[in-house]
Amino acid sequence: MTMFGVLGGGTWGLSLAKAARRAGTTPILCTRRHESGSHAGLTVTSDLAELAKAKIIIMAVPSHQAESAARQLGEHLNGNHFLIHGIRGLSGEGLATVSQILRQETPVRRIGALGGPVQPDELSEGRPSAMVVASAFSDVRSAMAELLSGPSLHIRTTDDLVGLEWASALVGAVSIGVGFAQARPDISPGLLAALISSAVDESATIAVAAGAKRETFYGLGGYGDLLASIGMPNRPEVVLGRALAEGDNLEQAQQRATLRVEAIELIPRVVAFAKRRKVPHKVFGVLADVLERKIDGERVLASFF
Amino acid sequence: MTLMRADAPIFSFNQQRSALIARAVERVMATTDDVLHILNDAAYHETRRLDGTRRPKDVDRLDTWRRLARRVGRMGRAERQSELRALTAHYVEDIAGHFDPRVYRFSTHLLPTLVTSLLSPRSLPRLIRHPQRLFSLDAVANKVVVGGDTERLRKLSKSGTLVYVPTHSSNLDSIVFGFALERSNLPPATYGAGKNLFTNPLLSFFMENLGAYRVDRRLRHQLYKDCLKAYSTVLLESGYHSLFFPGGTRSRSGCVEKKLKLGLMGTGVEAYGHTLLAARERKVFFVPSTINYLLTLEAETLIADFLAAKGKARYIIEDDESTRAGRIATFTRKLLGMSGSVVIRFGDPLDPFGHRVDEDGESIDARGRRVDTSSYVRNLDGEVCIDRERDAQYTRELASAIADGFNRHTVLFSTNLVASVCFEWLHAEADTDDLFNILRQRDCMIDRLELARRTQALRDTMRERERAGEVFLSDRIRDVDGEEIVALAMRAFGGYHTHPVLEQRGKKIALRDSKLLFYYQNRVIGHGSGFVTGAPR
Structure with a gap:
């Protein structure tokens, strides 16, 4: 059998x-x-x-x-x-x-x-x-x-089943932010590292409110997955973030990403969830603003912190 | 009716007792892999517990444990096995209870009627004219209300083993729940009760003879837990309907329990697996139930304990209101003076995996499909196996379903709604989210009309939730106006608790006991209202 x-x-x-x-x-x-x-x-x-x-x-x-x-x-x-x-x-x-x-x-x-x-x-x-x-x-x-x-x-x-599922989903969202930051001329390696750390930390905090274990985000299923994701220049989320930083609107950025980026729909729902649960969501809030072009590129990096 | 109850396994418990104990001992012996570790663990915990004792009996015990701790490393395998068997036999014998049908009949038929007549002297002439009522529960019929699909439970009790898992807020719970089973013509259940209750002169007689088994919460070592679980498992697989309080101890805060203890609940799935292995499948059905009081006997002690500094709350309380005859009498008089003041609700039965169960005892999944329960305890080769790690996860999921059942079958009284409105008032007056600052509010007053208006609004919200199947309202408050609910709560609060909870001052109500208001409002917080500790406004 x-x-x-x-x-x-x-x-x-x-x-x-x-x-x-x-x-x-x-x-x-x-x-x-x-x-x-x-x-x-x-x-x-x-x-x-x-x-x-x-x-x-x-x-x-x-x-x-x-x-x-x-x-x-x-x-x-x-x-x-x-x-x-x-x-x-x-x-x-x-x-x-x-x-x-x-x-x-x-x-x-x-x-x-x-x-x-x-x-x-x-x-x-x-x-x-x-x-x-x-x-x-x-x-x-x-x-x-x-x-x-x-x-x-x-x-x-x-x-930690819940933790791995949340980490896998949120890595896509964070990858957009990293793609965006990487394309900015004013980003330094130190600032990028700080941005990634803040984003992972915030992801963990939000997921904990859903029943996840924080440590899952700092392991292979969280950081490990994210590092692999941003290490691939053609990863759709990274391409999309980069395109947005370069001035494309969302539609144009999606075309450049070629594949469907589910994190686009996920980010505002994560922000709404975090608001309901009263947990910090600054990074995800900025990501939502980036997608809606509510914030210009100059101010994005500063807003993450 | 009588036939079915007499058929209940508990009535032949005393004849089976020795065999049950022997099976439980063999079960512990067969499942203990590391005998050296389990003996060391027991010796360590018992030595620590008894260290410094002055009671002669405990001094002897301490000495015995110290000797064991010194010897166990040098013992051979056979000697360790022999030591383990002796200890196991001792613990299981201590745990196993007795069942006396005469005490059972007295406690369930005669006692409530006598208590009622003594506390409600006006009913005495009627009882004298109709002495047969002494042996019925009619006299307390309108005091204790029982709800839920008892017909389905009666049917299930014939094909499987029922495990009642009620909420726990008072030491009266097991007796009140026993009445509810009797009233519903459901078979009586054996249950694990804290050993401290057996030292309570008011309760021990009934505990000793109603099939209760002793749980000594002072013993924290693994061997004792294994003995307890093995005994419970053997009882369940032998068809003894059981009662566990899955909260582990009385709710200190007044909240309906959310976090449940998994230990004894986990014996359900294990017992089911053993019946499959023995090729005589007997299903186990968990029945989440709620015991709801208009007032709680031990409310003052419980909430004081909850509010004690974190980590200092007592797991075992031996000096609360339930140990004082006067308080019990006042409480019972108060409660039985108001109709519908105790409501027991039986929720939908669940299998050990958390599935709903239909009246034929078949488990139903979330999509409404009948499922084969035995498939959940089979390994990839299709063989039934006992896997404690796997079963622990099933039990966690079962606990979640039971907690959900608790919430949906909670019955809210006037005292809960009025306390919720009053505490929200205190919260607003204190202008802080710090619980202790809110509790320190003194001389707060609320206009009675305003209290009635807010209470009615809260009742309306809860009535919507009741229609959605999320909670129940006491019959007394479902269709009356806010003023009537306030009047009912004022009447309930007056006269039992040491200090007045609410006090009428002209057109205003003084909020006198913030701790008790907090306690009674906590019953509402699972339903989207009330002050949740630690949550921002």
Whole structure:
């Protein structure tokens, strides 16, 4: 019986399936992008019931499809399944995490999330990298570590599921700010470092109000992920921030980013959440103003502090 | 009716007692991996606890523990096992209670009627004319109100084990809850009660003989906790309906409990797993319940303890109002003089994983699908296994569902609403968010008409919440005007507490006891009103 499956045949889903295969399992990939049968050495199906024969399932669909995909998949699952997602994002005004959606839409309780600095191409090609697995259930953490660990992929685990999901989502938002700052002629390395530190600290404070652990933001799932993100000049969030600093309006900046930047919609919702919870949100407030062009570039850097 | 109650496992407890103890001991022996560590831990904690004692009995105990601490490192495996078995047997024997059906009948049938008649002399002539009423609960029928889907619970009690998990605000709770079970024709439950209550002469007789088991909160070592959990687990898997107070101790602040203790609650999922392993599945159903009082017997002591400097609050209080016969009599007279002054609500039953349960005992997920509960305790190979780390997380999620049930089944009285309005007034007068500065306000007065107007507005807000299924209102305040609610609260507050809480002065009301106003308003804060400690205005 296939023990491991991936829902979602995009770059991320394919990479995860390949990484698992490299670690010695026979994953099943559930997708409508590829013909059923075999693709890149993987067993492919479009049948959710077939996927549900695997006891460990990773969801790797775009965040806006997470709810409907979970609802359909939920019809085929039970309490014996482990359901792990690799989806960045916080949903709705209440900023529901994907794991909360999975809990709502499926009968599965042993839920986890993937995060950290690993990139799809690193996974796909088997280049050395590191990933974080979060779950409140120790059996999920250990099963995932066993499933994905290999000579080239280092797995760290945490029980702070909420923290990892919030960190993964907020890294995108902070990356816009870093892209913006990097493009400013008046930024110095010291000022950039101070900006990043403030942004991570504030992200942690806001997430703690949602039940996260602060330390998660200072580890691989927070700082680690952010450092990887801003180290990639073509990362859409970084490109978008840079374009805004260079005077583009939001529409033009989005075109330059080429891919959809979900953090654009997330930032004002995070600000609203922080206001409701009465926690500091200066950095995110400035980011929201930047997106709405309420503040000119000259004053942005000073406003962060 | 009688048949079902007589069928309840608790009625055959005394015959089963030895076997239950033996199983609990074997369970502890089988699950203790590091015997040296567990013995060292027990010796360390007990030596620390007893150090400096002068009681001869405790001096002997201290000496025994010190000897064990010195010897345990040199003991062989067999000797350590033997020591562990002896200690385990001692603790489990101490924990296990008794059940006397005669005491049960007396306490649930006769006692409340007699108490009522003694405290309400006007009912005495009626009882003399109709002596059969001595053996019914009719006399207290309009005093203690029971709500919730008791029909479903009765049905579930036949197919599974019920675990009642009520809120806890008074030492009277277990007795009042026992009345509620009796009134609802639900099977009686065994429960863990603080060992200190067994030294209370007013309560110990009933505690000893109603199936209560002793929980000695002074013992902090792991072996004792393991014994307690093993005993509870064995009771649940054997079908003994149980009662836990998941708050662990009485709510000091008057708030409905949010943070729940997981220890005994976790025995639910473990017991369920053991029944699956033994191929005789017996489901466990948790019943979040609220015990709501118009007044709380020990309110003054509890709130004083809550307000004591952080870290100095006492976990065990042995000298509160519940130990004083006079206070209990005054309190009971007061409470029973006002109809609907105690309301017990049974919430929706939950499985050990926090799912709702339908009347057939089937678990329902958030999308309304029936789920196979056994799948939650199976590993990836599909085998049922006991995994304490996994089960601890299930229990955390269950605790969250129970806390949610507490909130939704809280019943608000006139005392809560009026206290909430008065405390908000004090807060505004103090012009600070510092709790202690607010509490220090003296000679604050509020116009009675203004108090009535604000109280009515708050009641209207809560009535909307009640319609949305988020809270309940006492029947006495649901449809009356604000003045009537104020009058009810004034009548309730008058005459029981040591100092007047509110006092009429002309057209104004003096807010006399800010601590008690804080205590009674705290019941409202889970519902979007009232002063939340530490929260900015």
